[in-house]
Amino acid sequence: MVVESKRDLEFIAHLMRRAGFGATRAEIEEFGERGYDATVENLLNPTDVRWMGDYMVRRFHHEQSGMMSIQAPGTNWLYRMVTTTDPLLEKMCLFWHGIFATGVPKVAHGKVLWNQIRMFRRHGMSKFNDLLVELSKDPAMIVWLDNYDNHKGAINENYGRELLELFSMGVGNYTEDDVKEASRAFTGWTIGNTEYMVLRSERDSDWPYGRISWYSDYRTEDHDDDEKTFLGQTGNFNGEDIVDIICQQESTARFISRHMYHFFVADEPPVPAWPYTPPRDPAAIDALVQTYFDSGYDIKAMLDTLFHSEFFKDSGVRYEKVKSPAELVAGVLRLTGEFDRPRREILDRGSQLTWMGQFLNNPPSVEGWHQGIEWIDTGTLVERINFASEQFGNLDSPGVKSMIGNILADERKSPGGLVDACLDEMGVLSVSSETRDALEKFAQQSGGSPELTDSERISMMLRLAATTHDFQRA
């Protein structure tokens, strides 16, 4: 599809809000020149990927190099979300972080939590079976769900249970015996220097020389190599075999497909309600399930299907998803362009996520965050609105300067034209008629005060638009 109209640009804008963190007007027009299909291809298989870079960040933010605290990985991640040319990869990391939620207090170690996110970056768009094997070896996960304490002859079921319940199949699709047999298969999957590392984590000890990053360790002598029966299949299974059997299940395909729909298309109810609440769009789930099996559990192939589907392009799902705090903050900062170089202010921007209810690498529980409208309560709504408004009010931000310059140069000078120009600069934003009426009324009132300069008046318009129901959604 080659983009030819405003409506087509709105398609691209929708894609970039969902597959990324939104885009500037100029970026959307550039993508529009290439067309929708080429833009999807570039999201799935980007070339010449750039972001601010590890060296730049570590030079100025030393804690983002050592990562002793749990704030550092989230702040580093925000830099990536804000400056990367590969936003879908960061969205997929957020996707998996929400499902395989891992954090404090059991893992009081920013570097190993960050290493898990880096693992998502390497495997999050590959085969699902590969991802689950890497997850099972991930040191943070091993400590988070106690698999270091899962021994031959004395199993700890915590990881085996969550692998089935929360990470792949969902409740109702396996038995208690399957949990036990899966746990037996993962005995011996632990971390190196278990005693010392777990003790330091429990004590939150960074003595004497800072934290030592963990590594996975397989102990043959502690692995139960006897015969096991899992989901009807029998053999001397190890962890990789359990993952293979899990990935063969239709329940797994449906579980991951529904998560994907929930994250990229439209809000579903929280996961605990899924066993007795049908999907919003069963046909969409069927399509994703089909691709899951046809592609050999390939996540990227499922995304390809999703972004090209009619259920994704349907105007009925547009602006139906509440942006997560990470999506909102990263999206605003990409527009304002504040972080053209490392700046200490990123700490405050990272803290905003926490105040809005999403402390990255510190989810509320193993279930992760409930998405959708649950992001909004009276406290977080105020935080969201104040944050967005404040950022667009900073006339020193290069992105805000650029937006104002473009709007001043726009030929649309009437109050309605000014509103259109502002909404375009905010990422070809479409708004409801009620929102538009309110913005136009504000524009007719000279942005609240006739004393304002043109730049200040436009900034006030941007600030007001950022507080709207429409901007707060994707």
Next chain:
Amino acid sequence: MTTVQTKAGTEFLSYALSVGMSADSGRGCYYPTDTLIGKNGRLYVINRSLEGLDKGVRVTMCDIDSEYYGTFGSYGRGDGQFVWLTSGAMDSQGRIFITDEYLHRISAFDSDGNFLFTWGKHGSDEGQLDGPSGIACDDSDNIYIADTHNNRVQKFTSSGIFLSAIGSAGDGKGQLSLPWGVTVSPGGDVYVADWGNDRIQRFKPDGEFVESYGEPGNGNGQFTRPSSVAVDEEGYVYVADWGNERVQVLDPDGGFVQMLRGEATLSKWAANFLAVNNEEGDARSRANLEPQIEFFDPDDPHEVSSKIEKYFWSPMSVKLDAQGRLYVTEGNRHRIQIYQRTPL
């Protein structure tokens, strides 16, 4: 051993000891960025601290025997306070000058840590600063500052009067990219860790370009984002090869002499901590701290250093004392590894 033999078959430098330990207040270090060596042998360890934990920002005073003499400075914007303190230098009067790359200023203290004065103005005009990082004093008490985001080194009097500038943005001879460490050699030449260009550059005191050492890479004599440079009386050049998590020694002609990867042992403070906290000490004694690990990327030294404690991890500064000993300050390991010339 990770050191490389010299041409003569002996190691040029050998490990001596470590000083420091992670601590967010009082005795200890917290993300140290530099160690200033006083003429009285006192060490002034400049602690950037963990971002968001204000109390760790300070200068820790100790010596090579791990005697502790207290701290000075704190987080803030007032006199004697810091936000992003980075490097330090001492003049002939024993006054300490410390850069702050967030506040774009230099703060001066006496050798006991009493605040004296501050100067510096944010900007890109002559004499203004944008992210001052490395700092060095010459024999006449002039001060050279790596003016990072302005891609130059500026020379001031100790009271902050602008004298001259070296370099401009770029990667040509004499040009700089986000310079970090700067030092004045015993002969008076100015050496700059040209961080973004992966090289060390040498200038005459008047700013005339002399020579460039190194090229991008991780081989012998190559650098990745060097952070600091020191030069001894004989002209040997010591480089904190920060991006490669190592230190390199070059001969006076720039030829490769030795690479150090780090050999830290327990400092006195660390040994004391583990003796008192014996549950951790016992668990540590049973751990293998030099394991054979299948790294995801064995060529990523940052990742390797995060898992092998004795290796350098974020070596930010190299300094020489009067005896020719080399002090390597490691940000992420909160310690200083000290090396000495191997007797002939």
